[in-house]
Amino acid sequence: MATVLITGAAGFIGYSLSEVLLARGDHVVGVDNVNPYYDPKLKEARIERASRHEHFRFERCDIANAEALKRVFDSCDVDAVVNLAAQAGVRYSLTHPEAYMEANIIGFLNVLEMCRHREIGHLVFASSSSVYGANEKSPFSVKDSVDHPVSLYAATKKSNELMAHSYAHLFGVPCTGLRFFTVYGPWGRPDMALFLFSDAILAGKPIQVFNHGNMSRDFTYIDDIVNGIVRVLDQPPTAGGRPDHPGTSHAPFRVFNIGNGNPVRLLRMVELLEEALGAKAERILMPMQPGDVESTHADVTAISAAVGYEPTTPFEVGVRRFADWYRSYTQR
Numbered sequence: 001m002a003t004v005l006i007t008g009a010a011g012f013i014g015y016s017l018s019e020v021l022l023a024r025g026d027h028v029v030g031v032d033n034v035n036p037y038y039d040p041k042l043k044e045a046r047i048e049r050a051s052r053h054e055h056f057r058f059e060r061c062d063i064a065n066a067e068a069l070k071r072v073f074d075s076c077d078v079d080a081v082v083n084l085a086a087q088a089g090v091r092y093s094l095t096h097p098e099a100y101m102e103a104n105i106i107g108f109l110n111v112l113e114m115c116r117h118r119e120i121g122h123l124v125f126a127s128s129s130s131v132y133g134a135n136e137k138s139p140f141s142v143k144d145s146v147d148h149p150v151s152l153y154a155a156t157k158k159s160n161e162l163m164a165h166s167y168a169h170l171f172g173v174p175c176t177g178l179r180f181f182t183v184y185g186p187w188g189r190p191d192m193a194l195f196l197f198s199d200a201i202l203a204g205k206p207i208q209v210f211n212h213g214n215m216s217r218d219f220t221y222i223d224d225i226v227n228g229i230v231r232v233l234d235q236p237p238t239a240g241g242r243p244d245h246p247g248t249s250h251a252p253f254r255v256f257n258i259g260n261g262n263p264v265r266l267l268r269m270v271e272l273l274e275e276a277l278g279a280k281a282e283r284i285l286m287p288m289q290p291g292d293v294e295s296t297h298a299d300v301t302a303i304s305a306a307v308g309y310e311p312t313t314p315f316e317v318g319v320r321r322f323a324d325w326y327r328s329y330t331q332r
Helices: 012-023 040-050 066-074 097-117 152-171 193-202 222-233 266-277 301-307 315-330
Strands: 003-007 027-032 056-060 080-083 123-128 175-180 207-209 253-258 283-285
Touching: 003 012, 012 027, 012 040, 012 222, 027 040, 027 066, 040 056, 066 097, 080 097, 080 222, 097 123, 097 152, 123 152, 123 222, 152 175, 152 253, 175 222, 193 207, 193 266, 193 315, 207 266, 222 253, 222 301, 253 301, 266 315
Parallel strands: 003 027, 003 080, 027 056, 080 123, 123 175, 175 253, 207 283
Antiparallel strands: none
C-alpha cells in the first residue's frame, strides 16, 4: 500500500488513474484547481465519484501557488507523485500563452521542488506527443530529436522534460516523463475531437474536419494509458542509464512514449463514431489549424521493454465504449 499524490486529479487521466490505484488498495491525495478551461461540472462529477472511496482525499489547490501546494504536501506522507496538472490544448495556447507558463512551467517547478525536499520515491509526469512537432519521421521514437515544437503547449512540455532531468541529475529525484498520444474513452475531455463531434452529431450540427480530413491520430484508450502509468509508477528509474540514448540518462530519469501504436485516419474515426452513435455527421472540410500536425504515431518499444506495457484496446472497441458512456452521461 502506498500514498500517491496526483495533480490534475479532477481531469480525465487523473480521475481514471485514481480509480485504479484506489481499487488496488493505495491511498490517493488528489490535487486540482478545477479551472473553467472546460465545463467544471464534469470535473466535479469525477471528484464526486473518486470521493466515494475511503482512501481518496481531495485538495482544491493550484500547483502554481507554491505555498498552497506546500501545505498539501505538509499534510500527508507521500510515497510517489504523478503530475498530470497542466494547461492542455494546442489551439488554446495561441490565444492564452500566459496560462501555459503559469501551470506548465511555474506549476511544474513547484512540484519538482516538493519532490526534491521531501525525497519522493518517484515522480511520474505528463509530457505529450506534441513535443515531436515538425518531425516527419514515423513512428515517433524517444530516440528522435524534439527540438522543433510547433506550439507553445509543446514547448512547455519539452521544457518539463528538461526541468525534470536537471532535478534528477542534481538532486537524485527519480523522474519518468510520459509522452501521451491522444487519450480517449469514458469520462474524457469535452475539448477533444470525439466529445466535440458527438455533441455536434447528436445535435444535428456540422463538424469541422481539419486539413480536409488528411490527418491521423494514434488514439489510445484510457484503460491502456492507466495500465501503463501504473506499471511505470511501480518501477522507478535508477541512476546509471545510457546517456547516448535520448530517453535515458546517467541520472535516475527516463522518457517514454505511451500510445497505441496504430494510428487512425480522421475520416475513419468519424465513420466509426457515426456507427457507434447511430447518426450521421455533416462534414465541413477545413484547412490545417496553426500548431496542429498531420499525423501522430507512437513507437512504444521502449516502454514495452522496460515495464511490459502492451495496449490491448482496438479503436473500434474503444469508440463504442466512449459513445455508450457519452449517451449515458449526457442523457442523449
